[in-house]
Amino acid sequence: MPQHSPHETPEGDPFGPDTLPYGVFTPRDAPEHPRIGVRLGASVLDVATAARDHGSAYADLLDQPVLNPLMAAGRPVWEAVRAEIRDRLDQGVLPGAYARSLDAVTLHLPFEVADYVDFYASEHHATNVGRIFRPDGEPLTPNWKHLPIGYHGRAGTVVVSGTDVVRPRGQRKAPSDPAPSFGPSQRLDIEAEVGFVVGTPSAVGTPVPQSAFRDHVFGVCLVNDWSARDIQAWEYVPLGPFLGKSFATSVSAWITPLEALDAARTAPPARTYPLLPYLDDAAAGSEPGGLDLRLEVRVNGEAVSRPPFSSMYWTAAQQLAHMTVNGASLRTGDLFASGTVSGPEPDQLGCLLELTRGKGPWLADGDEVTITAWAPGPGGSRVGLGEVTGRVRPAVA
Known part of the structure; x- marks a missing residue:
């Protein structure tokens, strides 16, 4: 690749000619x-x-x-x-x-969203949440290290960065409450995530292997999967997230091409158990499936967390393979997100549920959340991911 002149970008700008989202x-x-x-x-x-x-x-x-x-x-x-x-x-x-x-x-909104799938790929996040939601049981479910757990979201409520998020209303019931109540969520949360945008579709009945990841995934963006924890806690057994998630998911206005992140490739964490062949990413000659992305979460301008994406247990290529292994097709504009990005340290937790151990404070009306990220680029440069920002507005009566 030829050397580029400085153009109008100052040295160290994460949106220089190596990024071009x-x-x-x-x-x-x-x-x-x-x-x-x-x-x-x-x-x-x-x-x-x-x-x-x-x-x-x-x-x-x-x-x-x-x-x-x-x-x-x-x-x-x-x-x-x-x-x-x-x-x-x-x-x-x-x-x-x-x-x-x-x-x-x-x-x-840079692309028309076809389907939206959200995964649960951080071992640190899943363990922390398991301890909060199931204090008397094992934090990880028995299947967690054998397959990437995910759920289907609502494509129609994916919104571009800068769009206000209206506080959702729904049913809530704390364990001590005699009956459920209805009203605005009192435990509104964020989830700092990384999204992958599908370009090339696939045919129904044809699984997409990990080796075809680059042929199908166009680019990467930041995601905030807003979450109403009180609604989620009451509804999620036995079928999982629904209204506590589907009211809004914010994505960046910029899609960073996958090619721009080549220098950020890194090996994922060591696997605890042997993986089935379609998920096995240890084959000789395969490229590292992890990405060294450095996220930062700010609430009203104050940095509250810096989650490392390199710690994610399941890679995007594994998620793509699992998402299609049953024959489900890909469509242009499919968005699949990593799930909350959390690391092992107290300042690396990607949601308020973890940061406050489930006790709050939660988001208030008027709060603004901004997620940014960068990755190592060629020659010591930085490659940026466009920020994702949203402000909470009061519930609609």
Whole structure:
């Protein structure tokens, strides 16, 4: 890869030319035409218009209101489009007249979400939650280290970063209550997660092996899976999360290409038990399935946690393999998230449930939560993941 000039990004900026995440934007002076842009520092590069102006073969894929057509085109096209954008940076075509300040654009949900699946891949998180919810039993369920546990969420309530989150209402019943009550959640929580966005679909009845992960996953984003713990605790036995989760899931406005995270590849934690063949990731020659992502969670501007994604027990490739092993198909725009990212230290816990041992305080109306992350990049650079932010609004009567 050729060396790049500094452009307009200061040294150490996590959104330099090694990152180049994709988003969808509208200029505030022309809001009628959403199209694909790429972030460089504090600017959005209008790669759709640049592609039109310079006769790119990919102009139609970039001049779209969502990323789905580009994502559906497949890995060879993803690589070619990224290489073309890098070439235009080298040639000085970009940023040039195609740069707009982030302050001058509106960012939109970057892709149309097909299905949403949320996993439970952190051993530290699962153990901590198990101790809180089942204090008299084993913290991990017997299946936890044999398969990636997950649930299907609600694609229609995935919202872009910056969208307000209305406090949900529902049934709650504490163990000491004689009967359930109904009202706004009193134990509203967040979950700091990493999401993976599917580009290339698969056929029904055809499992996707771990080795095909790069051919199907387009990119990575940060996720906040907002959680109403009081609603969740009453409803989740025996079928799992439902209304306590499905009211809102926030995602970043920027999707970082998987290719940008090559330097962040790392081995996952050692496995406690032998894995069945479709989940076994110890084959000779296979690439490390973990990612060295450094997350930070802020509530009202104050850092409360710095969870390390490298500690996640189950990798995204294993999650993809498990999600499809029964023959379930992938669709362009599928989103699957890691589950709460938590590490072994007290300042590495990815939700308030863990940080407060289930005692609170929980989120109040008006609280704003922001999750950011970066990863090691080539040559000592940093690769950024776009932040995900949301503010809590009062429940609707």
